[in-house]
Amino acid sequence: MNSTTEQAPALPEARRVPARAGGKTAAAGAKKRKRNKVPQQSFRSRLRRDKQMLLMMVPGVLFLLLFFYIPILGNVIAFQDYQPYLGIGDSLWVGWQNFVDLFGNPDFIHAFWNTLYLAAWQLVFLFPVPLVLALIVDSLVSTRVRKIFQSIAYLPHFLSWVLVIAFFQQMLGGAGFVNNLLRDWGMDPIPFMTNPETFPVMVVVQMIWKDAGWAMIIFLAALASIDASLYEAAAADGAGRWRRMWHITLPGLRPVIVLLLILRIGDILSVGFEQFILQRDAVGAGAAEVLDTFTYYTGVVGGGWSSGAAAGLAKGVVSALLIYGANKLAHRFGEDGIFAKQAR
Amino acid sequence: MATTLFTRKPRELSYNPKRPVWKEKPSALYQTVKAVVLIVFSLSILTPILLVVSTSLADTEQLVKAGGFVLWPERPTLEAYATIFKGPMVLQSLGVSVLITAVGTILALFVTITMAYATSRSVLFGRPVILAVLFTLLFAPGLIPSFLMIRQLGLLDSLWSLILPGIFGAFNFVVMRSFFMNIPGELIESARIDGANDWQILWRIVMPLSKAVIAVVGLFYAVGFWNSFFNALLYINDHSKWPIQLLLRNFVVQGSGAADQLGITTTPPPQSIQMAVVVVALVPILMVYPFLQKHFAKGVITGAVKG
Numbered sequence: 001m002n003s004t005t006e007q008a009p010a011l012p013e014a015r016r017v018p019a020r021a022g023g024k025t026a027a028a029g030a031k032k033r034k035r036n037k038v039p040q041q042s043f044r045s046r047l048r049r050d051k052q053m054l055l056m057m058v059p060g061v062l063f064l065l066l067f068f069y070i071p072i073l074g075n076v077i078a079f080q081d082y083q084p085y086l087g088i089g090d091s092l093w094v095g096w097q098n099f100v101d102l103f104g105n106p107d108f109i110h111a112f113w114n115t116l117y118l119a120a121w122q123l124v125f126l127f128p129v130p131l132v133l134a135l136i137v138d139s140l141v142s143t144r145v146r147k148i149f150q151s152i153a154y155l156p157h158f159l160s161w162v163l164v165i166a167f168f169q170q171m172l173g174g175a176g177f178v179n180n181l182l183r184d185w186g187m188d189p190i191p192f193m194t195n196p197e198t199f200p201v202m203v204v205v206q207m208i209w210k211d212a213g214w215a216m217i218i219f220l221a222a223l224a225s226i227d228a229s230l231y232e233a234a235a236a237d238g239a240g241r242w243r244r245m246w247h248i249t250l251p252g253l254r255p256v257i258v259l260l261l262i263l264r265i266g267d268i269l270s271v272g273f274e275q276f277i278l279q280r281d282a283v284g285a286g287a288a289e290v291l292d293t294f295t296y297y298t299g300v301v302g303g304g305w306s307s308g309a310a311a312g313l314a315k316g317v318v319s320a321l322l323i324y325g326a327n328k329l330a331h332r333f334g335e336d337g338i339f340a341k342q343a344r
Numbered sequence: 345m346a347t348t349l350f351t352r353k354p355r356e357l358s359y360n361p362k363r364p365v366w367k368e369k370p371s372a373l374y375q376t377v378k379a380v381v382l383i384v385f386s387l388s389i390l391t392p393i394l395l396v397v398s399t400s401l402a403d404t405e406q407l408v409k410a411g412g413f414v415l416w417p418e419r420p421t422l423e424a425y426a427t428i429f430k431g432p433m434v435l436q437s438l439g440v441s442v443l444i445t446a447v448g449t450i451l452a453l454f455v456t457i458t459m460a461y462a463t464s465r466s467v468l469f470g471r472p473v474i475l476a477v478l479f480t481l482l483f484a485p486g487l488i489p490s491f492l493m494i495r496q497l498g499l500l501d502s503l504w505s506l507i508l509p510g511i512f513g514a515f516n517f518v519v520m521r522s523f524f525m526n527i528p529g530e531l532i533e534s535a536r537i538d539g540a541n542d543w544q545i546l547w548r549i550v551m552p553l554s555k556a557v558i559a560v561v562g563l564f565y566a567v568g569f570w571n572s573f574f575n576a577l578l579y580i581n582d583h584s585k586w587p588i589q590l591l592l593r594n595f596v597v598q599g600s601g602a603a604d605q606l607g608i609t610t611t612p613p614p615q616s617i618q619m620a621v622v623v624v625a626l627v628p629i630l631m632v633y634p635f636l637q638k639h640f641a642k643g644v645i646t647g648a649v650k651g
Contacts, residue, residue: 066508071490074488155389170392320483
């Protein structure tokens, strides 16, 4: 982890090397670690050998700089009173004032708690679904049924959120299919899509509809990699279906579950941006305002660039801490987590 | 349905290698629960799609009688489609979507392939740097700074603002790179000895060997560009530059000023017109889906496992 953060700037550094062929600090460090057994070529000859490779990196590195690293630096406007006509250079620095204001802003506090609330719903009710589906599919004997189900279940992953919400509206909306049926049967329509109280349920259902099938893939792969002789031995020793699942399947899936949980936790504050922006008008800001929509409406729509950036930055920092914490926790429980690949 | 899904042939007729002898036959209750879960999940996915397609094809009379939606068009008609293509909006936004998808996918493949190839062989700096960069890609720069960047570059209201931010995806890069890393080094070394430079090696040796993965990654990018909606909401004000997803959002999801927004006077009921727009956005995805499905599972797993 530490070595990672130190080396992060090394890529742009090394790219600049050809212009002033002296600086070999970061690059040389990486080189030494990489091939300490192979006889060292001189830096210049390696540079000459690799120059076409380096040229190939130019488009990608340019992209990363323009649309990733420079915007990350652009977050400094969270500490400014940013005025578009002044630009970052001339805008006034205000220190932590934007953050102080944010945490005194009831709308932000509401968005913050609402994000956590919705995230908790997702973590508890969304996360287990793909696992259960994968266990069911894995237990199917018929390959054909399995294939058909997989073809259907993966499909919604490739539909845009706009389409998904449109489908849900047509099915469950006020003038939608189900409510039409209810009216025909003489019952009162149910406001599935516009009731702020049940919005978290709706959000989870939509997410399950769209991505549960897709999320199943990775569990299926992990299930397929469990050694079948373990099951056979357990069965010979008299373990039934459920005991085999508890003592063989779930431990076998543990690394995957932990990895996905970490990724999920790091992503937890991005509860589903497009999904909310599309439905915020229907259910109201009370239920659908999350940190990302707050950032969008404050910053881009309302012109409060600095408060928007401050909200975004606060979210980013908390997410980073969450990933780090979850990963630490995973290591504590003896799992690889996401950073273990560096140790290898 | 539930029973036919899971019945097996009598034991003496077939020995099914998929169910080893030690595995007990599941109880009837357990099998029913499984079947119900799978069928309910499948139907919940298929019904809305069927509903939308049928409603878009239904004629006025049946729609009015059914109160807005039909599950099966009795007298299918393309009237709704004829109507939406009469006005300029749908055609325009389709054009925009096709354009950004085509240009975006080509650029994205170029950037991803070159970057993946260059980092798949040991160059000046090695694996730790690449992993560090990949690690930073777990984070997002944030909405406001990205917006300011696009504005700084003068790309607001330009179609480039829909293309450029999407031309590199960390996941696609990882999939591509791990595929390239599995190409035997001897192939590349022998080409180098024969005097090929890196561009020639990439073009003549690496890419022909990677057709499948390139196709899959390309499709992933294409689906991403086709589906992208939020960038357009952020960066595009000009109605004539709306991609189909944004049109869909404003026309169907928000449902405001539907007909006049499309520049048409409506004869078929608005319901079937709306559904026709949904279908127009849906069909390209359905068309590439069989191909995607054939390959993606492998790609996803390679990417996830190799890291």
